[in-house]
Amino acid sequence: MHGETNDGPLQVAVIVGSTRDGRFGPVVADWLLGHLNARGDMKGDLVDLAETPLPTVFPAFGRPAPEGTGELLAAVSPRLEAADAFVIVTPEYNHSFPAALKNAIDWHNQQWHAKPVGFVSYGGLSGGLRAVEQLRPVLAELHAVTVRNTVSFHSYGDKFGADGKPTDPAADTAATSLLDQLAWWAHALRDAKRVRPYAA
Numbered sequence: 001m002h003g004e005t006n007d008g009p010l011q012v013a014v015i016v017g018s019t020r021d022g023r024f025g026p027v028v029a030d031w032l033l034g035h036l037n038a039r040g041d042m043k044g045d046l047v048d049l050a051e052t053p054l055p056t057v058f059p060a061f062g063r064p065a066p067e068g069t070g071e072l073l074a075a076v077s078p079r080l081e082a083a084d085a086f087v088i089v090t091p092e093y094n095h096s097f098p099a100a101l102k103n104a105i106d107w108h109n110q111q112w113h114a115k116p117v118g119f120v121s122y123g124g125l126s127g128g129l130r131a132v133e134q135l136r137p138v139l140a141e142l143h144a145v146t147v148r149n150t151v152s153f154h155s156y157g158d159k160f161g162a163d164g165k166p167t168d169p170a171a172d173t174a175a176t177s178l179l180d181q182l183a184w185w186a187h188a189l190r191d192a193k194r195v196r197p198y199a200a
């Protein structure tokens, strides 16, 4: 069901962009989901691209996708479709974002339209900010609205305690700001689409 027909809590798909064995991404995503689900106005759905891999070979235009593709997409596409908003949790790989994340973005189109996207990033000195700034134009092409505030963890290995939570409370403050902005956009766009369906 399209999120815009629903008056309940905002459905937020939290996408884990790294698929590497031994990755740190789920620690960051679980912390963010904890924040999100503690609010009364949002409900999170963790979309872990390592658990729902998508093919990297695309069908020719107008041709059916190879056998098995439909089943793989069925684990991801309806969840992106149902989302009112997204949070992308991404590391920085070679000054950009991971290929698996781009692949998941490229498999979809209208699922992104007129929906807000927030970012939580992590990495070395840059905290994944280059990955985030490269995601913004990609998502603009897909009619998504990216939220200004981000949460970023530079030298992330030092930033989380054994309990999987950031040790600096400033991260929690930043997560609240990000989710507040995401909620504003998600409500505004959900309400607007009800009155005036988005025509791409």
Ligand SMILES: Cc1cc2nc3c(=O)[nH]c(=O)nc-3n(C[C@H](O)[C@H](O)[C@H](O)COP(=O)(O)O)c2cc1C
Pocket: 018, 019, 020, 022, 023, 024, 025, 026, 091, 092, 093, 094, 095, 096, 122, 123, 124, 125, 126, 127, 128
């Ligand atoms: C292929 C690759 C490229 C990387 N490139 C960068 C980089 O450009 N900048 C950076 O800060 N960290 C870089 N790193 C370090 C990652 O930020 C760090 O390994 C992080 O843990 C990756 O996220 P993950 O554990 O969820 O996969 C890179 C790591 C990998 C595997």
